[in-house]
Amino acid sequence: xxLSEILQSCRNGDELAWEALVRQFxxxxxxxxxxxxxxxxxxxxxxxxVFVRIYQxxxxxxxxxxxxxxxxRITRNACVDHIRRRKARPPAQDIDVVEATYLEAVGHxxxxxWAESSRKRMIYRALRELTxxxxxxxxxxxxxxxxxxxxxxxxxxxxxxxxxRSNRARLELAQKLVVLGxxxxxxxxx
Amino acid sequence: MNxxxxxxxxxxxxxxxxxxxxxxxxxEHLTACAFCRELMEIASESLNIPxxxxxxxxxxxxxxxxxxxxxxxxxxxxxxxxxxxLEAGYGEILSLHMAHCSDCSALAASLAELKETLPQxxxxxxxxxxxxxxxxxxxxxxxxxxxxxxxxxxxxWLRLIQRPRFSWEAAYLATILLASVLGNPLTTxxxxxxxxxxxxxxxxxxxxxxxxxxxxxxxxxTGAMKHTREFAGALxxxxxxxxxxxxxxFEQGTQSLQAAVxxxxxxxxxxxxxxxSALQRAWATLFPKKAGSxx
Numbered sequence: 173x174x175l176s177e178i179l180q181s182c183r184n185g186d187e188l189a190w191e192a193l194v195r196q197f198x199x200x201x202x203x204x205x206x207x208x209x210x211x212x213x214x215x216x217x218x219x220x221x222v223f224v225r226i227y228q229x230x231x232x233x234x235x236x237x238x239x240x241x242x243x244x245r246i247t248r249n250a251c252v253d254h255i256r257r258r259k260a261r262p263p264a265q266d267i268d269v270v271e272a273t274y275l276e277a278v279g280h281x282x283x284x285x286w287a288e289s290s291r292k293r294m295i296y297r298a299l300r301e302l303t304x305x306x307x308x309x310x311x312x313x314x315x316x317x318x319x320x321x322x323x324x325x326x327x328x329x330x331x332x333x334x335x336x337r338s339n340r341a342r343l344e345l346a347q348k349l350v351v352l353g354x355x356x357x358x359x360x361x362x
Numbered sequence: 363m364n365x366x367x368x369x370x371x372x373x374x375x376x377x378x379x380x381x382x383x384x385x386x387x388x389x390e391h392l393t394a395c396a397f398c399r400e401l402m403e404i405a406s407e408s409l410n411i412p413x414x415x416x417x418x419x420x421x422x423x424x425x426x427x428x429x430x431x432x433x434x435x436x437x438x439x440x441x442x443x444x445x446x447x448l449e450a451g452y453g454e455i456l457s458l459h460m461a462h463c464s465d466c467s468a469l470a471a472s473l474a475e476l477k478e479t480l481p482q483x484x485x486x487x488x489x490x491x492x493x494x495x496x497x498x499x500x501x502x503x504x505x506x507x508x509x510x511x512x513x514x515x516x517x518x519w520l521r522l523i524q525r526p527r528f529s530w531e532a533a534y535l536a537t538i539l540l541a542s543v544l545g546n547p548l549t550t551x552x553x554x555x556x557x558x559x560x561x562x563x564x565x566x567x568x569x570x571x572x573x574x575x576x577x578x579x580x581x582x583x584t585g586a587m588k589h590t591r592e593f594a595g596a597l598x599x600x601x602x603x604x605x606x607x608x609x610x611x612f613e614q615g616t617q618s619l620q621a622a623v624x625x626x627x628x629x630x631x632x633x634x635x636x637x638x639s640a641l642q643r644a645w646a647t648l649f650p651k652k653a654g655s656x657x
Contacts (some may be wrong), residue, residue: 187501194496203486216488220496227500295479314480339441346472
């Protein structure tokens with residue numbers, strides 16, 4: 173059963189098709205949310221909220237080819253709203269971003285499957301050191317594989333800016349990774 | 363052949379690539395010209411000079427004194443190089459640069475690693491209970507099946523009366539209705555017990571109608587019927603008959619209640635029979651012709 177058939181069944185109220193759709197895309201939605209909010213619990217709540225929104229608005233996505241960009245757009249909007257709310261009402265105790273990232277990165281969080289690999293953990297730390305726009309471009313282009321036009325529309329930034337920023341952001345990430353790698357290699361093994 | 367022609371053909375002559383005619387002409391010129399013989403000897407020696415490895419920083423020194431380091435230019439093209447979007451010739455000279463620049467080669471290796479690893483970071487399992495939580499959250503939002511209005515009202519009513527607190531709500535509504543019909547409960551029910559006692563003493567029994575209706579009607583049990591008749595006087599004949607029947611049924615009902623209050627079992631046993639006879643009387647009153655035709 174391909175995606176367009178699953179979507180049509182979902183629109184007709186088929187719970188089995190809806191479960192299949194959730195299982196097919198939950199890992200992606202959760203990963204996007206985690207990239208944005210950097211917190212496993214918040215990311216899970218957001219991913220759930222995203223699926224509820226998708227469920228309520230399935231009739232708006234007529235074309236199966238547009239489902240993934242549409243889903244990513246909904247996820248991004250939910251995450252941006254969440255971050256805005258969090259900025260408006262900061263947590264009682266502030267934690268430094270780098271420290272928080274480090275804690276998350278080295279913590280024994282069972283959900284962070286890709287963080288089990290030290291190299292991926294390092295990439296994640298390097299990503300957190302980028303500017304918001306550069307990190308978002310890497311997330312949307314290199315991690316999720318969206319076309320540049322879609323990214324420009326989503327971020328409301330000119331296409332030329334995205335094009336020029338895209339390689340620069342990746343190069344910046346690679347540089348940070350080289351520096352982190354050097355620091356990591358120079359640390360004595362414990 | 364003159365000296366100029368010899369110089370033009372010297373390189374090919376040394377490589378053995380001349381035509382037989384040119385080769386013969388060159389050799390004839392060599393036997394005749396001492397200057398060109400010396401020139402050929404020098405050229406032959408230079409070909410045999412062994413290659414010497416230049417100093418490691420020679421290229422860097424030259425670049426520093428000329429164009430400057432090429433790293434900046436190289437990094438502009440590193441992403442395209444890693445993605446395979448760089449034209450082959452330019453890729454070769456970039457590779458040549460990276461072979462001598464550890465920083466740029468480390469960056470290229472890092473970019474290649476990112477190209478392979480980043481797409482793997484697009485998915486992250488949210489845990490075993492996540493799907494269940496989403497399905498539970500969305501199952502409450504399942505679209506209602508489209509039914510015709512009659513069925514929808516029927517289903518709504520069935521859902522309504524099946525709720526455990528329906529009887530409480532019905533009792534509450536009935537109380538509100540009763541209170542609004544009988545007037546202010548504080549004043550109306552203030553004398554209720556006394557009035558019930560008076561009615562019971564005067565008649566040996568009482569009717570709830572006599573107790574509950576206003577003071578002008580408490581003197582006798584037939585007061586309610588009299589009041590109904592007076593009220594119905596202004597109505598049409600059919601409505602009058604209906605009102606009379608309602609009054610009869612109401613009286614019978616109150617007598618049954620009265621029996622229940624007194625716990626009179628015999629009276630209660632007779633209750634269905636009395637109610638039936640009252641209903642028959644009401645029917646005869648309401649539809650006299652039909653009732654007559656049946657008899």
